[in-house]
Amino acid sequence: MPNSGGTIIFSVSGHVAKPGNYELPMGIPFAELLEVAGGMQGGRKLKAVIPGGSSCPVVPAETMLKTNMDYDSVKAAGSGVGSAAVIVMDETTCMVKVLERLSRFYMSESCGQCTPCREGTGWLNRLIKRIMAGQGRREDIDLLVQVANKIEGHTICALGDAAAWPVQSFIKHFRHEFEYMIDHGGRSIVGAQQVAA
Amino acid sequence: MSTPNPTAPAAPPSDSVMITVDGVPMKAKKGEMLIRVTDANDVYVPRFCYHEKLAVAANCRMCLVEVEKAPKPLPACATPVMDGMIVHTRSAKAIAAQKSVMEFLLINHPLDCPICDQGGECELQDLAVGYGRDVSRYAERKRVVKDKNIGPLVSTDMTRCIHCTRCVRFSQDITGAAELGTTNRGEHNEIGTYVEKTVDHELSGNIIDLCPVGALNSKPFRFRARSWEMSQVPLVSPHDGLGTNTYGHVLRGRLMRVVPRANDAINECWISDRDRFSYEGIYSADRLEKPMLRMSNGAWKEVDWQTALEAAVNGLKGVPAAGLGVLAGPSSTLEEYALLQQLAAGLGTSNIDHRLRQPDFSGDAADPAMPTLGGAIAEVDTLQGLLVVGSNLRLELPLLAHRVRKAARAGASVAFLNPAAFEYLFEAEQIVVDPARQLAELNALVSAAGGTTVGNSVADVTDRHRRVVESLRGAQRKAIWLGALALRHPQYAALRAAAQALAAATGASLGVLAEGGNAAGAHLAGVLPHRAAGGVARASTGLSAGAMLSQSLGGYLLWDVEPTADSLHEKALASLKGAGYVVAATPYATEELKSVAQVLLPIGTFAETSGTYVNLEGQWQSFTGAALPVGEARPGWKVLRVLGNLLGLSGFEQNSSEEVRDQLRSQVERSAAPISIGAVAAPTALGQARVAGVQVYQADAIVRRAASLQRTREARAPRVVYGAGAES
Numbered sequence: 001m002p003n004s005g006g007t008i009i010f011s012v013s014g015h016v017a018k019p020g021n022y023e024l025p026m027g028i029p030f031a032e033l034l035e036v037a038g039g040m041q042g043g044r045k046l047k048a049v050i051p052g053g054s055s056c057p058v059v060p061a062e063t064m065l066k067t068n069m070d071y072d073s074v075k076a077a078g079s080g081v082g083s084a085a086v087i088v089m090d091e092t093t094c095m096v097k098v099l100e101r102l103s104r105f106y107m108s109e110s111c112g113q114c115t116p117c118r119e120g121t122g123w124l125n126r127l128i129k130r131i132m133a134g135q136g137r138r139e140d141i142d143l144l145v146q147v148a149n150k151i152e153g154h155t156i157c158a159l160g161d162a163a164a165w166p167v168q169s170f171i172k173h174f175r176h177e178f179e180y181m182i183d184h185g186g187r188s189i190v191g192a193q194q195v196a197a
Numbered sequence: 198m199s200t201p202n203p204t205a206p207a208a209p210p211s212d213s214v215m216i217t218v219d220g221v222p223m224k225a226k227k228g229e230m231l232i233r234v235t236d237a238n239d240v241y242v243p244r245f246c247y248h249e250k251l252a253v254a255a256n257c258r259m260c261l262v263e264v265e266k267a268p269k270p271l272p273a274c275a276t277p278v279m280d281g282m283i284v285h286t287r288s289a290k291a292i293a294a295q296k297s298v299m300e301f302l303l304i305n306h307p308l309d310c311p312i313c314d315q316g317g318e319c320e321l322q323d324l325a326v327g328y329g330r331d332v333s334r335y336a337e338r339k340r341v342v343k344d345k346n347i348g349p350l351v352s353t354d355m356t357r358c359i360h361c362t363r364c365v366r367f368s369q370d371i372t373g374a375a376e377l378g379t380t381n382r383g384e385h386n387e388i389g390t391y392v393e394k395t396v397d398h399e400l401s402g403n404i405i406d407l408c409p410v411g412a413l414n415s416k417p418f419r420f421r422a423r424s425w426e427m428s429q430v431p432l433v434s435p436h437d438g439l440g441t442n443t444y445g446h447v448l449r450g451r452l453m454r455v456v457p458r459a460n461d462a463i464n465e466c467w468i469s470d471r472d473r474f475s476y477e478g479i480y481s482a483d484r485l486e487k488p489m490l491r492m493s494n495g496a497w498k499e500v501d502w503q504t505a506l507e508a509a510v511n512g513l514k515g516v517p518a519a520g521l522g523v524l525a526g527p528s529s530t531l532e533e534y535a536l537l538q539q540l541a542a543g544l545g546t547s548n549i550d551h552r553l554r555q556p557d558f559s560g561d562a563a564d565p566a567m568p569t570l571g572g573a574i575a576e577v578d579t580l581q582g583l584l585v586v587g588s589n590l591r592l593e594l595p596l597l598a599h600r601v602r603k604a605a606r607a608g609a610s611v612a613f614l615n616p617a618a619f620e621y622l623f624e625a626e627q628i629v630v631d632p633a634r635q636l637a638e639l640n641a642l643v644s645a646a647g648g649t650t651v652g653n654s655v656a657d658v659t660d661r662h663r664r665v666v667e668s669l670r671g672a673q674r675k676a677i678w679l680g681a682l683a684l685r686h687p688q689y690a691a692l693r694a695a696a697q698a699l700a701a702a703t704g705a706s707l708g709v710l711a712e713g714g715n716a717a718g719a720h721l722a723g724v725l726p727h728r729a730a731g732g733v734a735r736a737s738t739g740l741s742a743g744a745m746l747s748q749s750l751g752g753y754l755l756w757d758v759e760p761t762a763d764s765l766h767e768k769a770l771a772s773l774k775g776a777g778y779v780v781a782a783t784p785y786a787t788e789e790l791k792s793v794a795q796v797l798l799p800i801g802t803f804a805e806t807s808g809t810y811v812n813l814e815g816q817w818q819s820f821t822g823a824a825l826p827v828g829e830a831r832p833g834w835k836v837l838r839v840l841g842n843l844l845g846l847s848g849f850e851q852n853s854s855e856e857v858r859d860q861l862r863s864q865v866e867r868s869a870a871p872i873s874i875g876a877v878a879a880p881t882a883l884g885q886a887r888v889a890g891v892q893v894y895q896a897d898a899i900v901r902r903a904a905s906l907q908r909t910r911e912a913r914a915p916r917v918v919y920g921a922g923a924e925s
Contacts, residue, residue, distance in 0.1 A: 107383060107384070108382075108383060109382075109383070110382065110383035110384070111382050111383065111386075112360065112379070112381070112382050112383045112384065112385070112386030113256045113360075113386075114255075114256045114257070114258050115256070115257055115258050115259075115298050115301045115302055115359070115360070116258055116297065116298060116301050118301075118360065118383055118384060118386060119301035119302065119304055119305060119384070120301055121383065121384075122337075122383070122384045123301075123304060123335060123337065126337035126338070127337070130336075130337065143334060150297035150300065150301065151297075153268075153269040153270065153294075154258055154261060154269070154270065154294055154297055154298065155258065156255060156256065156258075
């Protein structure tokens with residue numbers, strides 16, 4: 001495997017039957033990795049994967065299932081192998097809530113030394129919280145992306161970039177979930193689909 | 198043979214590089230930070246955390262610029278220049294980065310500019326005009342931070358803080374006291390003192406200027422005036438011999454505050470708290486606003502200038518010349534000293550002195566033309582060896598101590614010989630001995646250096662003495678200074694002679710850190726019993742300050758002297774009370790002066806007169822009057838000029854302080870007498886010696902009245918007399 005030799009320890013978490021650490025050759029197809037981890041919990045449908053730890057961009061299921069777990073392929077899928085901490089999310093997952101959780105993590109992990117991260121991570125988290133509280137506005141979605149863009153590349157360390165990438169990718173791939181929540185006073189598209197089904 | 202050798206190694210690669218900033222080629226030193234290069238070439242890059250005197254933090258991110266071939270914008274303050282670097286400070290990418298940072302800085306910053314003291318001189322406000330948006334996009338709750346009480350000098354509005362950490366870096370790197378730091382993380386990051394305490398370092402007021410926003414402001418100045426209402430007048434600080442450059446900010450004739458005037462040769466961009474907050478003393482309640490006369494029944498009455506001056510003239514004329522003493526404080530202007538000396542000469546007396554706290558005058562004949570540091574102030578930074586005899590340096594000359602700290606941090610070995618151990622915040626060898634043994638200890642150093650000791654009292658030479666001498670010997674740039682505690686020592690002359698012997702034996706320069714803001718000026722103007730203007734020896738030596746204060750003369754002219762506090766002489770008050778006639782020219786009407794004087798003449802303080810101070814480097818620094826004199830007070834030199842006229846003396850025709858100064862300057866130049874320190878007679882042995890300590894905020898009359906300074910921790914320290922407890 002060019003650029004990606006040897007094995008890597010995948011730390012698979014989330015909605016899989018057997019979460020855990022698996023040392024496997026690089027370049028293994030994601031579908032196989034999923035099988036090693038016992039497949040989806042309760043046989044539910046895969047929705048999205050963060051392939052390289054919480055700071056890496058999220059990848060929708062259809063792309064991920066066609067991707068091999070090596071540096072170049074995951075990069076081509078729009079994310080990165082990163083720490084190989086693979087976060088697997090099924091169809092019951094509300095992507096707005098996930099992003100809120102991730103942004104809360106980065107807000108509380110920001111050391112506060114440099115401006116964009118200190119001020120920006122809190123802004124991101126508050127925006128998402130407001131959307132979840134039913135107080136969101138359509139323009140908040142673009143604002144989220146813009147705030148993330150203003151953090152990215154402007155900080156001393158990589159935590160700023162790490163806080164920005166999930167926001168950019170979640171909105172890129174799951175914008176409709178944010179829009180739904182804003183339009184429906186904070187109700188998640190996930191619950192709505194289950195009710196409809 | 199001058200033909201170039203073709204095999205000789207090429208010239209060492211030059212350490213200068215060429216970079217291009219916004220299309221303009223710029224020459225720079227290799228490894229220099231980009232922002233220094235742009236600053237030097239007048240290209241402004243916005244910044245908050247960067248400060249040329251502080252360590253680089255690169256945490257505000259405001260100075261992000263685009264550097265070609267770099268994937269991300271780079272902070273100009275933390276990017277070393279490399280040859281061929283191409284920088285864009287105003288490209289779309291750079292501006293976008295700068296505007297991003299500005300938006301982040303503003304989201305949690307309160308928009309309370311209308312009630313913020315920093316308004317109008319705020320770096321955030323200024324840059325927000327250029328880089329901010331019209332309307333905030335931040336609709337969430339703003340951060341609120343509890344204010345802290347860090348003492349009587351600096352007010353805090355911590356919600357305004359933008360976490361640039363300039364104050365933190367100042368207290369860690371510049372003062373070394375590390376009084377401020379950051380606690381908590383992320384958004385909860387706060388500047389503070391960890392545990393609640395005051396910020397006490399004698400330079401800590403500088404954090405007011407360093408703070409780019411209104412988080413740290415001057416507490417005494419709080420809500421007093423807006424920056425744009427005041428006019429800015431250059432001043433020179435009168436509290437120590439450095440001649441610290443300041444600006445007075447004046448509103449309707451009143452000095453509202455004092456801020457630094459950058460001068461790298463003297464004070465860099467710092468001033469001490471004493472320089473900054475002493476102005477409050479100008480407006481103390483006991484200012485003498487009108488001339489006052491003591492009536493025959495003993496009561497004091499306010500009179501007009503004419504009446505007071507005539508009374509003073511008649512009184513002084515009634516005192517026989519030999520019985521008249523003229524005493525001046527060490528912080529008046531050169532012009533006042535020149536005219537005062539002229540006045541004393543006109544009245545036929547040589548009893549004139551300004552060395553109020555000095556007890557030992559036996560070395561007068563050996564005095565140099567004026568007390569100096571023995572070198573340039575700026576060169577103190579590069580000293581490699583230093584011995585200071587008798588000085589609580591940090592409190593006597595705070596900014597000189599700052600330079601010594603810089604030298605010590607660069608590896609200089611610094612030693613002190615003092616009657617007590619003081620806290621220096623840098624590594625120093627402290628030899629602490631009782632005042633009675635000071636000379637013996639200094640002699641031990643002289644003896645370790647192989648010099649000739651002064652007198653027979655010599656302490657046993659120990660390894661410590663040898664170590665101090667060796668570190669002086671081994672240094673290329675070295676100095677020995679005598680501080681105020683040496684000047685106040687009963688064996689000052691012998692200490693100075695021993696220090697001189699040590700300097701000669703080790704090759705160090707010798708400096709005398711005389712007290713007061715203008716001791717050098719007083720020397721040049723001849724406010725001395727043994728020297729007239731220009732350092733010319735007097736035909737007959739008059740009485741020294743000590744002699745004048747320890748006996749009652751026929752009459753005295755006191756020029757800005759508070760008898761007890763300024764002289765620390767136990768007989769001062771009794772001597773003055775016993776005098777036939779006392780004229781006191783003073784900014785303050787104290788009960789003590791009223792108990793000794795017949796006439797009180799109100800004169801202006803340093804900010805209310807034009808004049809000149811000569812610093813310990815020998816620099817003449819002139820300034821114009823900043824504030825209107827309080828009440829009917831008048832600039833001192835004008836009062837003296839009129840007194841001279843009324844006394845019918847010649848040489849009092851000057852129309853400006855500049856004229857007075859220029860006359861004296863030509864006298865000084867004509868005499869051209871840089872007299873080196875001569876030999877002194879062997880000192881008598883001391884059983885017991887006492888040296889008075891002076892608290893930093895008791896140094897002079899103005900500081901003693903500066904209300905906020907008097908509330909500091911330093912002001913609460915008890916007054917110490919060293920050697921007082923020694924039993925003989």
